[in-house]
Amino acid sequence: MSMLIIWASPNQDGLTAKCKQAAVDGILEYGMECSEVHLNRLNIGRCQVCGKGFGLCSTQGTCVMDDDFNRLYALMKRSDAIVLVTPVYWHDMAEPMKALLDRVRRCATKAERGMEGKKILLVACAGGTGNGVVECLQSMEIVMKHMHANVRDRLPVTRFSADYMPRAIRSAAWHLCYELTEDRKGQEEDHG
Numbered sequence: 001m002s003m004l005i006i007w008a009s010p011n012q013d014g015l016t017a018k019c020k021q022a023a024v025d026g027i028l029e030y031g032m033e034c035s036e037v038h039l040n041r042l043n044i045g046r047c048q049v050c051g052k053g054f055g056l057c058s059t060q061g062t063c064v065m066d067d068d069f070n071r072l073y074a075l076m077k078r079s080d081a082i083v084l085v086t087p088v089y090w091h092d093m094a095e096p097m098k099a100l101l102d103r104v105r106r107c108a109t110k111a112e113r114g115m116e117g118k119k120i121l122l123v124a125c126a127g128g129t130g131n132g133v134v135e136c137l138q139s140m141e142i143v144m145k146h147m148h149a150n151v152r153d154r155l156p157v158t159r160f161s162a163d164y165m166p167r168a169i170r171s172a173a174w175h176l177c178y179e180l181t182e183d184r185k186g187q188e189e190d191h192g
């Protein structure tokens with residue numbers, strides 16, 4: 001089984017990176033395989049709204065754009081669970097996360113339901129006033145709902161909670177691994 005962490009921040013040592021690392025630590029503590037994708041290092045452009053509003057995304061579940069998107073979406077589908085970690089910008093996700101989720105949603109709602117039932121943790125890091133952390137989580141949640149993903153928890157982080165929330169994120173990631181293991185055991189018993 002494998003967990004995927006996708007994070008988006010230009011800062012390698014900021015609040016978002018700290019929260020991402022807490023998720024990595026929880027997964028490694030559990031002993032599960034974990035891949036990290038730093039969106040700011042990838043080339044994932046915004047949806048070009050091809051065709052008359054839908055392109056290949058609606059018929060084939062892939063994107064016509066020649067960038068890093070299709071490979072990442074394939075990795076998301078292969079992963080057993082995904083942790084999404086974003087800074088809060090303008091009460092919303094950071095732009096690289098928004099560009100990714102906009103395109104994933106298009107691919108995962110029409111031709112195929114590539115994210116249906118996928119277990120997800122949402123983490124929003126608001127290092128300014130803390131305003132907008134709930135709206136940011138809400139914005140991510142709406143995309144997850146459209147795709148019928150299974151959001152297991154939503155974790156808001158602010159300057160006030162920056163000391164204690166990484167521990168909660170670590171526990172949440174650990175617990176998600178535990179759930180996946182229990183699910184797998186249940187499936188094996190059903191077939192067994």
Ligand SMILES: Cc1cc2nc3c(=O)[nH]c(=O)nc-3n(C[C@H](O)[C@H](O)[C@H](O)COP(=O)(O)O)c2cc1C
Nearest residue numbers: 009014015016087089090091126127128129130132
């Ligand atoms: C363009 C921009 C918009 C921001 N908007 C908000 C906001 O709405 N609410 C908030 O609490 N912080 C806001 N911030 C602050 C970031 O959430 C904060 O710097 C956060 O720690 C960024 O993550 P980082 O530590 O990984 O850089 C904003 C920062 C930027 C650059």
